[in-house]
Amino acid sequence: MAGVGHMEEEAWKRKERLKSLKRKQNHTDDNGADKDAPGDITEEPKESLPKPVFRSYKPQDESLKEAVLPKIKPADVTEKIQSHLEASKTEHVLDEVDLVNLAPRKPDWDLKRDVSKKLAKLERRTQRAIVELIRERLKTGGEDLALMVNASQADRPSDDDDD
Template sequence: MAIDEEETIEQAAEARRERLRALKAAQQLLENPEAEDEENDVNVKFRNYLPHDKQLQEGKLVPPQLPKFEDPIASEPPIDEKKEDPFLNIAPKKPNWDLRRDVQKKLDKLEKRTQKAIFQLMGMLVDCNRDGSETSIKGILDFPSSGTSNIINLSNKKKKRSWLKKMVKVMILGTKQWLGYIIQLKFKSELKTKLRTWAA
């Protein structure tokens, strides 16, 4: 009978263990009912990676549809750029091109002054035509560039106009010739200094 009692005790202990396991499982289900579902159904999402396994390829996400970006610069018409002839840079430049470039600011100033002087002379011419008096013409003739102001007798209006036009032309040509002379002098002086340095 001792053997029967031991078997019954073992069976009772085994049954008790089974009940305890069942209670433990029921308690875990009550605490986390979704835990088993998540463990059984694991979904891995791939955004940038394409897996080699066919089972995992189902988890590949479709790339999102992005709105079209319109480039504001591309919509503008292209600006026509001046295309320079590549052979222009090959041709030799004049020997005084750098001097002309350096004197260009002074030339621009003198051009403005010339235009201003022409405008003043034309205004004086209009004043002379209105007045008709010789005193206003003498005022015009007294500026330093006219060496023959005392000799000329301008009594006729047509002579006055033609003489003033000639004076304007002489002033314009005089400033241009004067600038050309300055450029030549500067070029000659630089050339002399270069020759001296080369000779030494």
């Protein structure tokens, strides 16, 4: 039971500390007298209440009408709008339109892009195969190389014949 008495004593000390803190907070000394007003014991410090501000409410009481904010008229923005409209007008017009940029891409453009590396590799192989075929033909035919080249150029249509 000694523990219970000890706890009561601690609670009593805690209450005394709280009372002293309240007195310090209220600016009173240990006698209960106010430090600012030494003769007045019953007077408590007044708390300042927030003053209401009325933005959209019109109070009926005369004392509250002082807290009404004056009505504010919106600023005239027509000059700003006119300056923005004038700044946005463009006087130059494009004479020519690039049709490549306007035309939609073909549906297979991405496939061609992805396959272009493989096609380049196949083109090189095709050229090598053609060269090998020509060499074999020259070996088996036994004809003169100059005659073969001249004959192949004579078979091709020239660009000058289109006149």
